[in-house]
Amino acid sequence: xxxxxxxxxxxxxxxxxxxxxxxxxxxxxxxxxxxxxxxxxxxxxxxxxxxxxxxxxxxxxxxxxxxxxxxxxxxxxxxxxxxxxxxxxxxxxxxxxxxxxxxxxxxxxxxxx
Amino acid sequence: xxxxxxxxxxxxxxxxxxxxxxxxxxxxxxxxxxxxxxxxxxxxxxxxxxxxxxxxxxxxxxxxxxxxxxxxxxxxxxxxxxxxxxxxxxxxxxxxxxxxxxxxxxxxxxxxxxx
Numbered sequence: 608x609x610x611x612x613x614x615x616x617x618x619x620x621x622x623x624x625x626x627x628x629x630x631x632x633x634x635x636x637x638x639x640x641x642x643x644x645x646x647x648x649x650x651x652x653x654x655x656x657x658x659x660x661x662x663x664x665x666x667x668x669x670x671x672x673x674x675x676x677x678x679x680x681x682x683x684x685x686x687x688x689x690x691x692x693x694x695x696x697x698x699x700x701x702x703x704x705x706x707x708x709x710x711x712x713x714x715x716x717x718x719x720x
Numbered sequence: 721x722x723x724x725x726x727x728x729x730x731x732x733x734x735x736x737x738x739x740x741x742x743x744x745x746x747x748x749x750x751x752x753x754x755x756x757x758x759x760x761x762x763x764x765x766x767x768x769x770x771x772x773x774x775x776x777x778x779x780x781x782x783x784x785x786x787x788x789x790x791x792x793x794x795x796x797x798x799x800x801x802x803x804x805x806x807x808x809x810x811x812x813x814x815x816x817x818x819x820x821x822x823x824x825x826x827x828x829x830x831x832x833x834x835x
Contacts, residue, residue, distance in 0.1 A: 639821055645761075650810060650826040658821045695761055699824075706751060706775050706816050708824055710763040 609634045611700050613711035620688050621719045628683040628714050630698030638700050640681040641708070642672055645695040654696075657681065668692070690720045723747050726811045726827035733801055734835055740797045741830045743811030751775075751816040752794035753824065754786060757808040769794055770816055801834045808832070 614629035632638060642654040655666025662674040672683045681698060698711040726743040733739055745752060753776075754766040768776035769788040783799045794811060811827040 641823055643824075650828045651763075651824070652826070653823045656821075656823055697763065706768050706770060707765060708753075708814075709765075713761045713763075715761070 609700060609702065609707075609709045611698050611709050611711035613696075613698050613714050615714045616712065617715045617717070619717045619719065622690055623687050624718075626683070626685040626688045626692070626716070628696055628698075628716070630681045630683065630711060631679050632681065632698075632700045632709075633679065634700065634702055636702050638702050640672075640674060641699040641701075642666065642670070642681075642683050643697045643699060643710075645697065645713075647694065651697065654683070688716075688718050690718050692716060693718045724811055724813055724825050724827040726809075726830055728830060729828060730831050730833075732833045732835065735801055735803060737801050738797070738799045739801060739832070740795055741809055741811075741832075742793070742795045743827055744793050745811075745813040745825070745827075746792065747813055747815075747825060749813035749815045749822075749825070750791055751814050752788065752791075753812040753814075754794065754796050755810040755812060755826075757810060757829070759807070763810070767794075767796075798832075801832075803834050806832055806834045 610633045612631045640657040643651040645651045657664045657674045665671045695713045697713045701708045724745045751770045753768045766780045767786040772788045785797045788794045808829045812824040814822040
């Protein structure tokens, strides 16, 4: 069965620090990968997505993620976080042609001003 | 011009009651979903409808019954509510004819509290 694993459950950073959130998935076929963000009290919004092509994808608000097929990973990065990045971050995967998006358990990021 | 809207935003009710949550999307998407987010923020898919046809029905108690009158609407009815049903329920939609590439668009959630 497909699964998504996010290694960090809680991350606390100071403003301007660099961020990397880990995500690994288990599925042998072709996958589509996503990162969603949920700001406090809000719904989930898409940060970025990968379907094919350049494994380094750029999303909104300065976020990027790198797909490493050999490691089944899709880590999220941001060079310099801001206080407004405080949120819950979810990695998600679907397989091509599938209707089901599987989410990781989420990583709660708190950025200290 | 809200893309995915669900009502109500908050729902407080007693055990044993029956309640419904409504969801509508104006994105023209062909697939709609219900997700449950528990107190630890874990998101689990419950149901998915594609062109009004049920295609995903996870291991959800049969007290939960989705209904999709048309492609733009997906409602969730819950019978005999239990304490463990307390959670935030998110409606979402996507265009699955894109072959799994389409991201999910979420509603603002319905926070259900069962007392």
